[in-house]
Every structure is written in structure tokens, then in C-alpha cells.
Amino acid sequence: MxxxxxxxxxxxxxxxxxxxxxxxxxxxxxxxxxxxxxxxxxxxxxxxxxxxxxxxxxxxxxxxxxxxxxxxLECCSPSRVVGLLEEVLVDFGADPAALRVVDVGAGNGMAGDELDALGVERIIGVDIVPAAREAALRDRPGVYDEYLIADLANLCEADEKRLRSARLNCLVTVGALGFGDIPPAAFTKALDMVGAGGWLAFNIRDGYLHDQDSSGFAKLVQSLGQRRIIQLQALQRYRHRVSVASEPLYYVAMVARKLRDLPDEIMERWVEQPSGHEKET
Ligand SMILES: C[S@@+](CC[C@H](N)C(=O)[O-])C[C@H]1O[C@@H](n2cnc3c(N)ncnc32)[C@H](O)[C@@H]1O
Incomplete structure (x- = not known):
């Protein structure tokens, strides 16, 4: 193919x-x-x-x-994650032009730029730092239809309303999960705002998906899959970038489909009482 x-x-x-x-x-x-x-x-x-x-x-x-x-540092993740999403869309005969995407941890717009080139219908960026929005508007004008400054782990009512009214059907997050950036609670909240049948494309350091992971991401992704809330469509381990000492840093890119709305027990466990996540078996 x-x-x-x-x-x-x-x-x-x-x-x-x-x-x-x-x-x-x-x-x-x-x-x-x-x-x-x-x-x-x-x-x-x-x-x-x-x-x-x-x-x-x-x-x-x-x-x-x-x-x-x-x-x-040779980072390739925005094109790698969006490229994998594109491959899955091609396999499914799904039209990128129908995607209304939230780009979580959008930064200065590197992933948004790739999504724009893919020809999606609408891109809403979300980042916690105002400088990210300023840089995205300065360096990539026209890429985002909207760009919210918000912490998805503590979303205010107005921003939640805004995001829900956008009828999102795709969540993209590149280079932003873990390491003191986006926690499992914020990721779950973002996933909750995507409609059933929508797409999920993200990357994460490979260690975060191991059984010994203490961030919660391994358990969260496992739990979403086991409960058939998401269905994995593509997974690729690749070199995200090199470290400052030129060592390779490996990440996993994943594309999944959201099969159904997040049940209450997932929202309670991961969004409303996120500190208890390490207790899940
Ligand atoms: C490594 S940058 C990735 C930026 C961009 N996606 C890229 O691929 O170049 C991570 C971004 O996540 C944002 N971030 C961290 N915690 C966040 C949170 N709780 N909610 C929204 N954005 C957050 C940071 O401000 C930063 O812009």
C-alpha cells in the first residue's frame, strides 16, 4: 500500500x-x-x-x-504522530476534512501545522502557558481556529463549554504527556470531550507504558483498552529525538478510536480523584 x-x-x-x-x-x-x-x-x-x-x-x-x-535534537514527533493518524484514516477511508481536532499541549503550533497540512476542518489549540499561544499566532498564523489558555486538569466552566460546543471528533497531543506536563487527569478530561467514534493520536515516552510506570499513564491506557472505551489502531515505537548528550530517546506513537463515552467510574477515578490512580490494579 x-x-x-x-x-x-x-x-x-x-x-x-x-x-x-x-x-x-x-x-x-x-x-x-x-x-x-x-x-x-x-x-x-x-x-x-x-x-x-x-x-x-x-x-x-x-x-x-x-x-x-x-x-x-532532531525531534520528529509532530510529523510522526500526525503521519500515523493519516495512515489510519487512509486505511479506514475516513476523510481528514471532517476532523474537528483539539491539539492538547499545542505549544507554538508544531503539531497544529501538520494537522493544518492534513486538511482537517478545525483545530483548537490548548496550552497552559500564554507564551505558547502568542508564539503560535506569531509564527503560524491561520493554523488554529481557536487557541485556549487553560489547564485541562482544572478547566473552567466557560472553556469546557467552549470545547464541548466545538463537537470535537479528534484529540491530538504531541510531546506533552508526562514529565510534569500533562497529567493523566488532563488527558482523560480531553478524551471525555471527544465524541464517540472520534480519533485519538498521541505519543508518550516508552517507559510510561511499562507495567512499572508510576505516572498512571500505563494503567489509564490499559484500562481504556480493556473496557473497550478506546480501540488501538496503530502503535509505533520510534526515536522521538536525541538527548542533549546525543542519546536516542524512544517514544511510542499511538492512534486509537474512541468507541464510547467515558463511563462515570473512569471520570471519578482519573479526573475527579486522580491522586488515587496508583491504587488501581
Ligand atoms: C514539549 S511541549 C510540546 C509542544 C508541541 N505539542 C510540540 O510538539 O512541539 C509541551 C507543551 O505542553 C504544555 N502543557 C503542560 N502542561 C499542560 C497542561 N496541564 N495543560 C495544557 N498544556 C500543558 C506546555 O506548556 C508545553 O507547551
Whole structure:
């Protein structure tokens, strides 16, 4: 079968950005955890340190996120996850133009850009930091139909109403689950807002799906599958990016279909009392 191929769209965007920074110096420290990684970036001859997870600081500087994460650290996840979604849609004969997508942890719009190229009907971005929205509107104008600043784990009534009225039929989240970013409660809440029959496409560090995982994601995904709330359609383990010390970081991309609405016991367990998740067997 002729599989669709997705190009690295960010390269063309970056070429238009005229970055204001110079060298990027990466620490040669293989011991750093993923949420401890940093880079030193040169501005006017001086180095300034950025933690890779200080998203607001990175998004504020045009082209820095793309240069650091996508060029230097070779991240491929937005095109990988959206590409896998596209493959499944082709297999099912489903029309991307009918998708109303919520892009959770949308950041400066890398995944939104891929979804836009796929030709979906509507994209709503959600991120917790205002700098993400500012960067997405600055660097990728026209990609998002709406972009909400919200924490899905503590969604206000107005934002929930807004998202529900969009009649979402697809949830995409790229590079945003775990590591102090989006917790299982926020992911479950987002899934609850997608209609039955809708699509789910996301990636996650491979360790988060192991039995020993303590974040809750392994149990949540297992539980959703076992109760036939979602049905897995495609799974791919791949190199998400390299670490600052050039070690490969492997993630799993998954595409699933939401078969039915989330039952009360799932909402109670994962959204209303999320601290109890480690007790589930
Ligand atoms: C690694 S970035 C990924 C951005 C983008 N999806 C990409 O692939 O380039 C993770 C994003 O998740 C956002 N985030 C973290 N916790 C969140 C939460 N509880 N609700 C919404 N967004 C959150 C962060 O602000 C950040 O922009």
C-alpha cells in the first residue's frame, strides 16, 4: 500500500524566521533526566541558559524552539504522530476534512501545522502557558481556529463549554504527556470531550507504558483498552529525538478510536480523584 509521507514543515517556517540568537551549546552530560536538560544559547556574545522545559522562555524567542528541539535534537514527533493518524484514516477511508481536532499541549503550533497540512476542518489549540499561544499566532498564523489558555486538569466552566460546543471528533497531543506536563487527569478530561467514534493520536515516552510506570499513564491506557472505551489502531515505537548528550530517546506513537463515552467510574477515578490512580490494579 502506498503510505502517505509527511515533510518536515518546520524547516520552511524556520527559514522565514530570521533568528536573533547565535550558537547553541549543549552539555555533554548523559546523566541529565529529560526534565533537567538545558542548553546555553548565545545572544550578543553572551551565553544564556534555558531549561528545555522552560517553555515560556523558549517560545518567546522566535525560532529557538524549532532550532533547539527540532534541528539540533532532531525531534520528529509532530510529523510522526500526525503521519500515523493519516495512515489510519487512509486505511479506514475516513476523510481528514471532517476532523474537528483539539491539539492538547499545542505549544507554538508544531503539531497544529501538520494537522493544518492534513486538511482537517478545525483545530483548537490548548496550552497552559500564554507564551505558547502568542508564539503560535506569531509564527503560524491561520493554523488554529481557536487557541485556549487553560489547564485541562482544572478547566473552567466557560472553556469546557467552549470545547464541548466545538463537537470535537479528534484529540491530538504531541510531546506533552508526562514529565510534569500533562497529567493523566488532563488527558482523560480531553478524551471525555471527544465524541464517540472520534480519533485519538498521541505519543508518550516508552517507559510510561511499562507495567512499572508510576505516572498512571500505563494503567489509564490499559484500562481504556480493556473496557473497550478506546480501540488501538496503530502503535509505533520510534526515536522521538536525541538527548542533549546525543542519546536516542524512544517514544511510542499511538492512534486509537474512541468507541464510547467515558463511563462515570473512569471520570471519578482519573479526573475527579486522580491522586488515587496508583491504587488501581
Ligand atoms: C514539549 S511541549 C510540546 C509542544 C508541541 N505539542 C510540540 O510538539 O512541539 C509541551 C507543551 O505542553 C504544555 N502543557 C503542560 N502542561 C499542560 C497542561 N496541564 N495543560 C495544557 N498544556 C500543558 C506546555 O506548556 C508545553 O507547551
Amino acid at each position: 502506498n503510505r502517505p509521507q509527511r515533510p518536515a514543515r518546520w524547516r520552511a517556517r524556520l527559514a522565514e524566521m530570521n533568528p536573533t540568537f547565535g550558537r547553541i551549546v549543549l552539555p555533554d552530560d548523559a546523566q541529565l533526566d529529560q526534565d533537567e536538560e538545558y542548553a546555553d544559547v548565545e545572544f550578543d556574545g553572551k551565553l544564556r541558559r534555558f531549561r528545555l522545559h522552560d517553555y515560556s522562555d523558549l517560545y518567546a524567542i522566535r525560532g529557538l524552539y524549532e532550532t533547539l528541539i527540532y534541528d539540533r
